[in-house]
Amino acid sequence: MNESERPRLLQYDRWRLVRLSPVVLTCVIAGLAYTTPPETAFSRLLPAAPALAAAMWPVLPTVLLGTVCLLLMIGLSIVFPDLGTWWTASGIIAVTVAAAYGSHVRLQRERTLFHVRLVADAAQQVVLSPMPRRIGSIEIESLYLAAAAEARIGGDFYEVADTRYGVRLLIGDVRGKGLPAVGAAAAIVNSFREAAYSEADMVSVARRLDASSTRYSVAFPLDGPVERFATALLVQIPHEGGRIEILNCGHPPPLLLNDGELCPLEPTSPSPPLNLAELIGDHYTIDAFDFAVGDLLLLYTDGVSEARARDGGFFPLAAWMRQQPLSSPHELLAALHRDLLRYNRGRLNDDIAALAVRLREPSE
Template structure:
């Protein structure tokens, strides 16, 4: 009951902001106005049952019942005063529809309350999996963007994480093969391993092997007949505490973009590295590359949900070209502009999970 009371309060606050919720009152007023002004042989009052029926879809129980009573009493009074049996039938219809509408409103509130609880659990799950990334670590400014493919979803198969280790700031961003809860389970295993191994592994190649081992063990512990080969593409980067470079390990993932002086460069690896959990199968090792990363440089990590966003004609989003043209000077501004550009390019129909991390090599803050 306490939760429902909070829901009622939230509904009152929403009513103040959303004029659409006043539509049952407007409908009642229009029908009543027409009933008074038109001749008796034009029975607009027979439309009054529509008002409580509409209220059931947007109002709580008490408000729906109150509107039904407001519609019913004048009709009953008119029928009794004029001994009009036809109007009494209308009153009966209003009463019956009002009772059904009250029950429908009750069911809707219960379902919305359950949905709110499910969303709260999804939000908590996302906070556990995708731990908040600090906005600044030393001279690095960081921003993140996460969009699940399902309109009402909070989590998906894309993931990212950050760890400020003795080796420097380490970031991972990746995409699990598949979708849904199965992909979420794989992402959780990878992120759990990363948050521990990032502090212990001496280099990114060793870190990738640790993630590979974790996913192999996860396959054994949680077998899936529909997906015999679980794997994830990922890009792992390391910003040392000192120095003017960044180490990049691209594990079968779209290459990061380095934005420098109005130009965008895709950091294609000179030697390919396999996706996580496919190193043994493919027979390849992980190769780390060092890239200069000086003051003012901005690094963009992204999943294929960004680069493979299509427009109405099937054309991919021109990420490299767009990035070179953007005027955004901060990671957060860049990701806000990117989100808007993706929505515009796809005409609002983003159909894949999207995860992005942007890192700017900014001037160091002076201590006060």
């Protein structure tokens, strides 16, 4: 058996045992009712079995279990004539009818949730399309966690494009949550997919992203005076490595790890967040940094650096990053995923997106 499949099989076995719990409960109650004195009246607990079945079974099996409980009650009344059969039988019938209705409502909600998940998965494919894990000597890995577990996707976004100018990366975060944020993120990502290939410099790419974000905000305005905007980070990596170029539009600075030395790649001059260039000016600054073979570059959204523990403390991302070995991007993000969920005990305050990049030897 594959080691990766074992936890899944164990989870399936546990769920199968849970689904059998109404049958087990019925057998236990019937056994106790038969082996204990009549005045103990364990038989009065039989209505609990169909009530439990409604939480996990379809309508017909729930009704069948209620019928079995009713027949068991009639059988027990033959053995013990003074059990108060009709009162308990009436309770079993009433609970079974209510349980069947509850099972029907639950199934309808599950179908609705299933279709919502299909829509969310489709939206995720639009905004967060599968990324290549390696482009030439550049190794890339991505991580995305939605704050709402059922939502599957939120306002964080990322994309990569292998262009003639180099490998271009985008990561960003739309202010707000829900479908409006997803729509704004999709507009920005789709614009990047076109501009990254056609524009020779990243300033022009940033202006295209800002224009797309502005058009989307005009077409789908928010209620109230709040302005929609998005932070974004553009990175250009030459195919052969060397020096990378970064354009930071109000986004948390990426972290570069090199032989245990951690360097936050801060911008020399701030560039405007997307959709705010008309308000605060459209002056964009590109900074260049060394990026050598073996270096690890981490791009992330503020959901990572601002993840909170129960005591209110932020996740110590810089200190955590210094402790990481120069491993593969996949191992780095797997450790980040694990430690973030452990730090805030599985309760995300915001969506989380991250990209890890490493330059490998061309011969590797």
